[in-house]
Amino acid sequence: MSAVMDTFPPHSLRRMPSGIWILGLVSLLMDISSEMIHSLLPLFMVTTLGAGTVAVGIVEGLAESLALVVKVFSGTLSDYLGRRKGLALFGYAVGALTKPLFAIAPDIETLLTARLLDRVGKGVRGAPRDALVADIAPAHLRGAAFGLRQSLDTVGAFLGPLVAVGLMLLWADDFRAVFWVAVVPGMMAVVLLLFGIQEPESRQTTNRANPITRDNFARLGSAYWRVVGIGSVFTLARFSEAFLVLRAQQGGIPIAFIPLVMVAMNLVYAASAYPFGKLSDRMHHQTLLTLGLSVLVAADLVLAMNDHWSAILAGVALWGIHMGMTQGLLATMVADVAPTDLRGTAYGCFNLACGLAMLIASLLAGFLWDRLGAAFAFYAGACFALLAIIGTLSSPVAQRRHIG
Numbered sequence: 001m002s003a004v005m006d007t008f009p010p011h012s013l014r015r016m017p018s019g020i021w022i023l024g025l026v027s028l029l030m031d032i033s034s035e036m037i038h039s040l041l042p043l044f045m046v047t048t049l050g051a052g053t054v055a056v057g058i059v060e061g062l063a064e065s066l067a068l069v070v071k072v073f074s075g076t077l078s079d080y081l082g083r084r085k086g087l088a089l090f091g092y093a094v095g096a097l098t099k100p101l102f103a104i105a106p107d108i109e110t111l112l113t114a115r116l117l118d119r120v121g122k123g124v125r126g127a128p129r130d131a132l133v134a135d136i137a138p139a140h141l142r143g144a145a146f147g148l149r150q151s152l153d154t155v156g157a158f159l160g161p162l163v164a165v166g167l168m169l170l171w172a173d174d175f176r177a178v179f180w181v182a183v184v185p186g187m188m189a190v191v192l193l194l195f196g197i198q199e200p201e202s203r204q205t206t207n208r209a210n211p212i213t214r215d216n217f218a219r220l221g222s223a224y225w226r227v228v229g230i231g232s233v234f235t236l237a238r239f240s241e242a243f244l245v246l247r248a249q250q251g252g253i254p255i256a257f258i259p260l261v262m263v264a265m266n267l268v269y270a271a272s273a274y275p276f277g278k279l280s281d282r283m284h285h286q287t288l289l290t291l292g293l294s295v296l297v298a299a300d301l302v303l304a305m306n307d308h309w310s311a312i313l314a315g316v317a318l319w320g321i322h323m324g325m326t327q328g329l330l331a332t333m334v335a336d337v338a339p340t341d342l343r344g345t346a347y348g349c350f351n352l353a354c355g356l357a358m359l360i361a362s363l364l365a366g367f368l369w370d371r372l373g374a375a376f377a378f379y380a381g382a383c384f385a386l387l388a389i390i391g392t393l394s395s396p397v398a399q400r401r402h403i404g
Contacts, residue, residue, distance in 0.1 A: 035160025070123025091125025147277015272324025
């Protein structure tokens, strides 16, 4: 990792537009809020509400896929309006305001409602925010910009579970009290976005036209649709991270400490996302994505073969590395091949395809876990990752080269 970091001079961070830093800090705060809840949610469902792993798979699959499907409409609307910030702000506000529902949920139906509303907020903000990153970032720093935002986002993703662990120990495993505290950073994210971001003037236009037309879909081009296909198969290999939490429970880790598994994963993710994002500005995307998928295969195999805490830690660390290598990269790949005026729509359609794949993957993982055991769920993930590698190698993807 040090060799990789040596190729990224410190001044590259100083050249990053302030709007990228603000968007990253907004993501950080919202992820602290969300992960304080999500790191405990599978355990809350199983131990407090009496749900099974199939129910966990259904809730997580529906929630995550709904978020990605909603991105189609919010991304397209941001192209139509010529504005991104307002939709992103609305999405963050919805996410913050739904947090109290988790604290008061008396049954699985109420919790499902809370989870779906929370993910609607994520879906509304996702595509406009990603398009806003692409609008703000200079082309030669685009990969680094997506990597930086993802790194800051993921700092929140490991701080959230860490705070949750501390509060669970302090309050004797009181899930609902922790959920109430999660409201605070969510509201802070909304305030920061409201006052901290000035949308680029070039995005504001009165020449409005429906982005969803046959001609516009044709303008997206074959290179874009290849990225969509690769991203979909990739998502089949990467089911909900709720199953990492349940795997940790099987290893005998005390309930209060199980969120530390997600802390470890997100710590690795946060540390690797910016370096690999910067590397994607210099390295062929197909090669880097293939390497990331190979790391995912290794993570699935480690998690399938052993439920000892050391094996689980190794598996989630590998999972975090693959996330750092691939998540910002996929966003950059979409930005590279999509027309500027259709970026919101492009991110929306990409996430629709990935949302359907996430639903299928989570349902399949829950079914295999219940019927055949946890190992088979992770073996299935490894098989889908191998299919994604084959698809990536056989489908060349265009990219803009910004060697600096």
